[in-house]
Amino acid sequence: MTLPQHLVPSLDGVRPGDPVTVDGDEAHHAVVVRRLRVGEELQLTDGLGRVATGAVTATGKREFTVEVAAVDDLAEPRPRVTVVQALPKGERGELAVEVLTEIGVGRIVPWAAARSVAVWKGERAVKSHAKWQATAREAAKQSRRAWHPEVLPLASTAEVAALIAGADVTVVLHEDATEPLAALALPDDGDIVVVVGPEGGLTDDEVAGFVGVGAVAVRMGIEVLRTSTAGVAAVAALLSRTSRWG
The missing domain is CATH 3.40.1280.10 (SPOUT methyltransferase, trefoil knot domain)
Structure with a gap:
């Protein structure tokens, strides 16, 4: 099954092992509506070709943190x-x-x-x-x-x-x-x-x-x-x- 994806403003400089915190409405929907839990694996993307995969290490009402396991840079599909x-x-x-x-x-x-x-x-x-x-x-x-x-x-x-x-x-x-x-x-x-x-x-x-x-x-x-x-x-x-x- 494909991992769920969440959009973040930027993944510039992010490397495997780094923590990334997602906040605001994106995090609120994930934690409160989708009931995101610690240990769940997911994708983070900036929508510009960079995708980080990792597991959730902490959650709050309007934020969650992911420890990045891998980062992929994908070319824009052509044509x-x-x-x-x-x-x-x-x-x-x-x-x-x-x-x-x-x-x-x-x-x-x-x-x-x-x-x-x-x-x-x-x-x-x-x-x-x-x-x-x-x-x-x-x-x-x-x-x-x-x-x-x-x-x-x-x-x-x-x-x-x-x-x-x-x-x-x-x-x-x-x-x-x-x-x-x-x-x-x-x-x-x-x-x-x-x-x-x-x-x-x-x-x-x-x-x-x-x-x-x-x-x-x-x-x-x-x-x-x-x-x-x-x-x-x-x-x-x-x-x-x-x-x-x-």
């Missing part, structure tokens, strides 16, 4: 996948973030598409972005990821176009596209971007603008997927053709 996720309505945004994190996406970019039903403005934007970040953090720990995904701030269509221009391969999921997803050539390294539209679909201008800066509009069969599940289906299909899943 890196970024998903541009148009804002869905309700809780479907958190669902999309959760499954995208579980499958190994490196960056998640919330996007204010023209036909997005949800709107992030002012305080709501701050709270919604924080909720996506928290969802990604918890899903990454559940998935035992050494590299936790970035959840970028809300992007405009122009900012998405700039992101596409800098990627090695970008696919725009579009039900009217003629190019099949499986026909694309993929890099063994570099950056892959997947653009997922909103419930109301992409506009012609959005598709044309993204294709104009290097994206390829693709289809995934005859079914029309929900915006919250289309991204994970596309990423799975892409990763299955790379060395990450090979």
